[in-house]
Amino acid sequence: MKGRRISRMQVKFKRNVALVALLAALQAVPSVAQQSFVFNTITVQGNQRIETGTILTQLGIQRGQAVSAADLNDAIQAVRASGLFENVDADLQGGTLVLRVQEYPTINRISFEGNSRISAEQLATLVSSTERRVFNPTQATEDANRIIQAYANEGRINASVTPSFINRTDNRVDLVFEIVEGAVTEIERISFVGNSAFGDGRLRRVLDTKEAGLLRAIVGRDTYSPDRINVDRRLLTDFYQSRGYADFRVQNVDVALTAARDAYVVTFNVEEGPRYRMGNVTLSSTLPEADGAAFGNILRVSQGDVYSPTSIDADVQRIENQALRLGLNFVRVNPIITRDPASLRLNLEYRLERGERLFIERIDIEGNTTTLDRVVRSQFRTVEGDPFNPRAIRESAARIRALGFFSDAQVNTRQGSAPDQVVIDVDVVEQPTGSASFGVNFGSDDGAALVASYQEQNFLGRGQSLGLTLSTGETNQVLSFSFAEPMLFGRDLRGGIDLSYRRTESDYALYNTSNFRFSPSLQFPISERGRIGVNYALTYTDIFNVDDDASELIKEEAALGEQWSNSVGYSYTWDSRRNGVDERTSFGFRFSQDFGFGDTTYIRSAALATAQTRVFSDEVLLRATLEGGYLHYSDGESRVTDRYFMGSRVMRGFRSGGIGPRDENSDDPLGGNAFAVLRLEAEFPLGLPEEYGISGGAFLDYGSLWDVGKQVDGVTIISDDAIARAVAGVSLFWTTPLGPLRFNFSTPITVEDYDNTRGFELTVSTAF
Known part of the structure; x- marks a missing residue:
């Protein structure tokens, strides 16, 4: 097809010179211009x-x-404006109007050339031109x-795209x-002007945009x-405002290209104001x-608290919810703030x-090609016919964004069919919510393992989460499946x-174990930040x-053979953190109990409390x-698989297994029915x-593991009491992209001679 491809799309609409001249002549003569034309025949x-x-x-x-x-001129222009024809001509032959048209061709195929950074599948979602439709x-x-x-x-700001076409038959x-992608234009430097309460480094960690560096290939936000x-x-x-800086504002953001046009320099000019x-x-x-x-x-909110608009909004929400509980509709809370600069x-x-x-007349949802409407609607606490509350709508928008299903979610309101009716428009842009991976995982306790996993947070667009993991390694083989309907x-x-x-098949134990667990559960809120969960488990x-x-x-214990047990339990969690707020101080608490019944009767209790804060700006x-x-058996005894x-x-x-009760003769770790540990840590740049x-x-770290809960003839158990250990490290x-890795270098402060310590370990860092 060489020679039939147009290098640059320049389609010129042909004009009917004769018709234009005729119409001009008609209008040049007033008596004729005012004349009416009647066509007995119109042919195309x-x-x-x-x-x-x-x-x-x-x-x-x-x-x-x-x-x-x-009128005739306007009519012909309307045909041209339809976008269906490359050329439109008209002839006046007495009482006959002859309209000659040249149709635009039909698009046979759409393709992309020169692209490697963005796939053809992704590019296809951006174009409105459609195969087997008229080319425009x-x-x-x-x-x-x-x-x-x-x-x-x-x-890639220097990328260029040229649409061209190849003529085919019919x-x-x-x-x-035709795409020329060009090189990546990275962000070379992000700086701040006007900040004194917080350093540039701290503020850069707040931003979603990042500077480019040696790891730019895996940063993904440095453009x-x-x-x-x-x-x-x-x-x-x-x-800033969540930390008391009520007058803070970003005056402007200067974005400049370097002289070589291969990098950006971004400068945020800020005005902090007083705290x-x-x-x-x-x-x-x-x-x-x-x-x-x-x-x-x-x-x-009380006197002496650091100013935080989020805390005020939370109070407003509580007041308006209380009004609804009292049967008071259309009550609005206006927080009025007066400054005392002195x-x-x-x-x-x-x-x-x-x-x-x-x-609320209705809620219209657009842009969700996969996610079902009901998943989005479930984030609204109001339905059609309810009184309209702007604050409740804003909170619903925040919940929709927090789902993680959409790259963008906009919630707006407009006038309904009557003056007292409001229509809520929800416009969302979906993003991938699933992942499949296959690779190698490594941990200091379990060694290397091959891992295959599939995770989907929006299964079949229903908002359900689905997870499947298969891991086989040196010491462990794990198969897990989870499903949740929120x-x-x-x-x-x-x-x-x-x-x-x-x-x-642990290296530190002279035995193997197998465990199976099936557990359905329910969880629901009981307060603004607290939730209760109930569960059953077959083990x-x-x-x-x-x-x-x-x-x-x-x-x-092995001689007892295979053991099946049943339990019911509950859990309570409380978290002070709020979505979307980078808080300076936060608290979390979790408490759970499982009650075993059947051949053995036990109560397993567990608790965790965490507090964290930021200091030094x-x-x-x-x-x-x-x-x-703590694991307590009232009927039966625990086994090494339970402790x-x-x-x-x-x-x-x-x-692993290096602390707590052990057999003096075989050196086998036996586990314990009770443990407690206090972890203190600091993280800094x-x-x-x-x-x-x-x-x-x-x-x-300061803690202990103790209480095997039984004695066996010929077995001397050491460290069965709550003997505290202490370990320090950096x-x-x-x-x-593989996850948050943590390298620990530790040294024992208080340990027992028979403990197995470790000076270095690699773990996946976690937070409460």
């Missing part, structure tokens, strides 16, 4: 695919209709611009987008994007039916006012099923391949965690570029 020539009736409809002139010269040059140009913008979002063309900069402005504002604390906090009402005394006891205090008045009487029966009720099988355990040199206690993170568990073991994820500095994701830390944190 040259059309192949488009019906004559369709063209006549576009022309808008009926046979026998009197039209002026201007304007549309092709718009498609090319969208592709250019997609490359610009990837940091008035068809192949539309080809310039105007949309991302707008998000960064909001993130900075939220960060405020709360002064007097009061509540008043302008409504006779709303007594302010009924709301005062639910306020959480004392740097903000006096706050929550004023209850009458809101506008508006009702809105069971259309309510905030999370139903889940967990199934797992684990087989261990199978077995101890086999016991070595002759193993502990007699282990042999006795938020540069240093301090965290304290207290964790413990606790303290690995590196619980207490650092020890080999090392002065390296933030985009590397590397920071340092220090830790101190850490290196590295955030990688």
Whole structure:
């Protein structure tokens, strides 16, 4: 097809010179220009695919209709403007109007050439031109611009896209987008002007945009994007205001290209303003039916607190929810803040006012090609016909974004069919929510393992989560399956099923074990930040391949054979953190109990409490965690498959099975029915570029594992009492695409001679 490809799309519309001259002549003579024309016959020539009736409809002139010269000109222009024809000519032959058209070709095939960074499948979603539809040059140009913008979002601002076509038979063309991707234009430096309360390094960690560096291939956010900069402005504002800087604002953001046009320099010019604390906090009402005394006891913001708009919004939400519980609709809370610059205090008045009487007519959802409407609707606490509450709608929008199913979610309102009706428009842009992986995992306790996994957070667009993991390694084989429905029966009720099988062949034990667990569960909220979960569990355990040199206690437990047990349990979790807020201080708590029944009767209790805060201008993170568990049998005895073991994820500095009760003769770790550990740690920057994701830390762990709960003839159990150990060390944190890795270098402070310590370990860093 050489020679038939147009190098650059330049489709020129031909003009009917004769017709233009005729119409001009008609209008040049007033008596003629005012003359009416009547066509007894209108014929169309040259059309192949488009019906004559369709063209006549576009022309808008009926046979026998009197039209002026201007009307005739407008009619012909309307046919041209339809975008269906490359050329339109018209001849006046007495009482006959002859319309000659040349149709645009049909698109036979759409292809992309020169692309490697963005796949053809992704590019196809950007273009509006469609195969087997009429080719439109304007549309092709718009498609090319969208592709250019997609490359610009990837940091390739010098990319160029040229739409061209190859002629085929039967008035068809192949539309080809010729792409020159160009090099990545990275962000070389991000700096701040006007900041004094927080350093550049701390503020860079707040931003979604990152600087490019040695690891730019895995950073993914080191290219310039105007949309991302707008998000960064909001993130900075939220960060400062949640720490008391009520007057903070981003004055402007300077974005400049380097001289070589291969990198950006981004500068945020900020104005911090003073840091405020709360002064007097009061509540008043302008409504006779709303007594302010009924709301005062639910306020959480108090005098002396650091100013935080999020805390104020939470109070407003509580007040409005209380009004609804009291049967008061259309009550709005207006938080009125007055400044006291001398004392740097903000006096706050929550004023209850009458809101506008508006009702929700309907909720329209657009953009969700995979996710079902009901998944989005479930994030609204209001339905059609309910009173309209702007704050509730904003909170619903935040919940939709927090799902993680959409790259963008906009919730707007507009006038409904009546003055008191409101239509809520939800526009979402879906993003991938599933992942499949196959690779090698490594941990200091379990060694190397081959891992295959599949995770989907929006299964079949229903908002359900599905997980399947298969791992086979040196010491463990694991198969796990999980499924959860977050809105069971259309309510905030999370139903889940967990199934797992684990087989261990540990180097530190002279026996093997296998465990199976099936557990359905339900979880629901009982307060603003607290949730209750209930569960049932069917458990199978077995101890086999016991070595002759193993502990007699282990042999006795293995002789019991396969064991099945049933249990029911509950859990309570409380978390002070709020979505979307980078908080300085936060707290978390979890407590659970499982009650075993059947051949054995037991109660397994576990608790975890965590507190963390940032100091030194938020540069240093301090965290304290207290964790413990207790297993009590009222009928029967625990086995090694039931008791606790303290690995590196619980207490650092020890080999797996290296702490706690053990057989003096065989040196087998026996586990314990009780454990407790206090973990103190700090995380701080090392002065390296933030985009590397590397920071340092220090830790101190203090705890113990004890109480086998039985005695066996001929077995001497050592360390069966609560003998405390202490370990200190330093850490290196590295955030990688494989996960947040943590390298610990530890040294024992207080340990027993028979403990098995470890000076170095590699783990996956976790947070509560």
